[in-house]
Amino acid sequence: MTNLFIIFLSAVIVNNYVLVNFLGICPFIGVSKKLGPAVSMGMATTFVMTLTAAVAWLINRYILEGLNLQFLQTVSFILVIASLVQLVEMFIKKVSKPLYDALGIFLPLITTNCAILGVALFLVLKEYNFIESIIFGFSAGLGFTLAIVIMAGIREELELADVPEYFKGAPITMIVAGCLALAFMGFSGLI
Amino acid sequence: MANKSYTKEFLKGLWEENPILRMLLGLCPTLAVTNSAINGFSMGLAVIFTLVMSSTIISLARNIIPKEVRIPTFIIVIATFVTITDKTLAAYFPEISKALGPFVPLIVVNCIILGRQEAFASKNPVGRSIIDALGMSIGFTIILTILGSIRELLGVGTIFAVRIMPESYEPWMVMVLQPGAFLTLGLMIGLSNWINARRAK
Numbered sequence: 001m002t003n004l005f006i007i008f009l010s011a012v013i014v015n016n017y018v019l020v021n022f023l024g025i026c027p028f029i030g031v032s033k034k035l036g037p038a039v040s041m042g043m044a045t046t047f048v049m050t051l052t053a054a055v056a057w058l059i060n061r062y063i064l065e066g067l068n069l070q071f072l073q074t075v076s077f078i079l080v081i082a083s084l085v086q087l088v089e090m091f092i093k094k095v096s097k098p099l100y101d102a103l104g105i106f107l108p109l110i111t112t113n114c115a116i117l118g119v120a121l122f123l124v125l126k127e128y129n130f131i132e133s134i135i136f137g138f139s140a141g142l143g144f145t146l147a148i149v150i151m152a153g154i155r156e157e158l159e160l161a162d163v164p165e166y167f168k169g170a171p172i173t174m175i176v177a178g179c180l181a182l183a184f185m186g187f188s189g190l191i
Numbered sequence: 192m193a194n195k196s197y198t199k200e201f202l203k204g205l206w207e208e209n210p211i212l213r214m215l216l217g218l219c220p221t222l223a224v225t226n227s228a229i230n231g232f233s234m235g236l237a238v239i240f241t242l243v244m245s246s247t248i249i250s251l252a253r254n255i256i257p258k259e260v261r262i263p264t265f266i267i268v269i270a271t272f273v274t275i276t277d278k279t280l281a282a283y284f285p286e287i288s289k290a291l292g293p294f295v296p297l298i299v300v301n302c303i304i305l306g307r308q309e310a311f312a313s314k315n316p317v318g319r320s321i322i323d324a325l326g327m328s329i330g331f332t333i334i335l336t337i338l339g340s341i342r343e344l345l346g347v348g349t350i351f352a353v354r355i356m357p358e359s360y361e362p363w364m365v366m367v368l369q370p371g372a373f374l375t376l377g378l379m380i381g382l383s384n385w386i387n388a389r390r391a392k
Contacts, residue, residue, distance in 0.1 A: 019369060020369055021223070022223035022372070023223075023297075024219070025219045025222060026215075026216075026218060026302060029215065071274060071278060073274075073296070074270050074273055074296040074299055075270040075271065078266055078300070079263075079266075079267070082262075082263060082266065113300070114219045114297050114300040114301070116300075117296070117297060117299065117300050121293040121297070122293060125293060165388075166381050166384040166385040167381040171378070171380040171381035172377065174374070174376050174377030175373065175374055175377035175378070177373040177377075178370040178372075178373030178374035178377060179370070181369040181370040181373055182365070185369065185370065
């Protein structure tokens with residue numbers, strides 16, 4: 001139990017996916033303008049990450065390791081993620097139309113979110129078991145949501161701030177992210 | 192687009208359409224591996240190889256790939272070359288491979304590569320696509336190397352492990368850690384905006 005809790009805490013805060021591991025920067029910069037879409041993006045990512053973690057673990061253990069095909073890891077993981085995202089999209093569309101509309105364009109975009117492939121690669125690297133992998137995927141998604149929601153909150157305030165002309169948009173976002181990363185470094189002694 | 196000269200096609204990746212400074216693509220590896228100049232440079236080389244090879248193949252096959260399945264096709268071609276890069280690095284340059292870690296396989300989802308296939312290689316002849324890929328990836332490498340050099344210089348006092356700063360220099364540890372990456376890149380993009388605005392005047 002403690003083990004699972006440490007994985008959870010580590011993925012959400014201490015090794016936050018966005019601010020410490022630099023995964024999923026593109027949506028973090030791209031979709032953090034407004035709070036609402038940021039929350040949806042976070043939810044969609046968490047959902048796909050948890051699923052990916054489970055499926056990637058099974059594939060790695062029973063197909064790749066079983067047949068000694070580890071060199072196909074990258075190719076097979078990316079295929080799994082692409083088809084999984086497609087499947088999730090169709091499933092949500094069928095089951096819950098409001099949720100589908102809320103997630104909108106963000107679902108297909110998740111395929112190229114490097115955080116998802118990152119989860120699959122990291123859980124192999126860290127040799128987690130099945131349950132640990134699922135917890136890891138879920139909490140990495142939560143960590144991503146946390147970072148992107150904080151960022152969106154700051155950027156909404158930033159709209160009103162007097163930013164030097166050449167630093168409007170991406171540059172100031174990067175600098176704010178730097179300050180956030182600095183704050184998150186404070187957690188590094190936690191584990 | 193067809194009347195653009197090859198030189199122009201090459202040069203646009205270096206500044207006008209620089210993938211990092213102007214288009215903000217491929218930021219994850221940019222931020223993650225630039226804690227030293229050599230890491231940034233080797234990541235750049237890996238991207239040059241992958242992008243040029245993928246663009247060549249995609250451009251050659253552009254007329255036989257059905258439109259509906261083009262994205263999965265691109266991804267598989269890219270993933271193949273990334274695997275080759277990954278295994279080659281692990282076999283011949285274990286230290287670099289270790290320093291870059293999972294960011295080598297993560298080149299697959301680097302938006303620059305998929306972006307160039309979709310926007311350029313799938314619509315243009317081979318020669319042009321190779322030039323475009325070279326320009327884009329060299330532009331990427333230059334920025335990564337500069338970013339890595341700045342961070343290494345301020346954070347450790349060296350560039351490519353050659354000491355530049357005097358011994359008495361107190362290194363800014365934070366520059367080689369995560370916040371340094373965000374701060375330096377933010378300042379670089381701001382600077383490039385400023386230079387562009389100056390040139391436009």
